Amino acid sequence: MVKAKKYVLIKYFEGEPKATDLKFVEEELPPLQNEEFLVKAEYLSVDPYMRPYTQNFPLGTTMIGSQVARIMESKHPDFPVGKRVIGYLGWRDYTIVGPSNFSKVSQNTLLPVGRIDILPDIGDLSPSLALGALGMPGITAYFGLMEICKPKPGETIVISGAAGAVGSHVGQIAKNLGLTVIGICGSDEKCKWLTDELGFDVAINYKTKSIAKSLRKAAPQGIDCYFDNVGGETSSIVMYQMKQFGRVAVCGTISNYNYDLELLPKSTDVLTAILMHRLKVEGFVVSQWMDRWTEGIQQNLQWIREDKLRYRETVTKGFENMFDAFIGMLRGGNIGKAIVQV
């Protein structure tokens, strides 16, 4: 008999999430039925979407999230013991996966909940990359940049949330394509990583510097593309400094995730910037490229192998520290992808 641990949502988050909004539960798992298999989590992801998306699930739901797990027992011929899987199994260590809880992917769902895939062979690279550069965040960066910003060599791009999983990835692809890359992030250590190791041209610490002044200096001719991870006043400032026909990819608005939709913080109206600069602003959700998921992974893998794409992980050890990793990421404690290693 296997004992599993999981975190259950018992109170909807209000403001910043609290540890008491979740309950740590142990349960005994039943024996496997036909077409089921048992997996043990090795790496779990903590991501910004978990803050707003949990509001869409009933209380009592296992906290949502993806993990890389190893198959421990199996009664399913396609999922043999020893293989690794990636899937949205939630915040739990052991899980029985069966026909009732996988392979129900719909283009319309925001998250590929219910999808379980055998981890592709990535050789000597860490399986945890399937949660970052070779997973959802990396695919977000690739398609969001290529399909929405449509970058061209010689252009200038600004990226907010630049030192996180998605932002750091976007900046490197843009640099490889021949753009001038400006990142905005929340510490000097993050800025140094972006410019010294990832090749960003300029990095702005929004906590200590004026974004408006720094951008005027870094991009005196204006900005062609903006890859937006944070929203709010930062985005207004950037958009007023864009060139005619600039393109904005709205990937995330983490600066307001801790607020109720009715009480969002006010920021400078961006419509005048959109009108005056004739901007094209488009929001996207990565699942809209579900049918091209493998292309995203293959492209990112190739760039990693060619040393054109670097990654960093902030790893928290221990399943019992899931909440600390989550809140740490929301507060900006991570550089690159935030991961929990069981």
Ligand SMILES: NC(=O)c1ccc[n+]([C@@H]2O[C@H](COP(=O)([O-])OP(=O)(O)OC[C@H]3O[C@@H](n4cnc5c(N)ncnc54)[C@H](OP(=O)(O)O)[C@@H]3O)[C@@H](O)[C@H]2O)c1
């Ligand atoms: N559209 C999609 O399909 C899609 C898919 C994946 C992710 N996303 C979005 O992309 C964004 C980045 O996700 P990620 O996984 O790469 O997370 P991440 O950037 O690795 O981690 C979150 C980061 O957000 C920054 N942050 C927190 N509060 C902030 C605030 N008030 N103002 C500015 N920055 C703040 C922190 O960095 P600092 O130290 O710089 O503040 C923190 O490290 C999020 O908005 C996420 O929701 C969207």
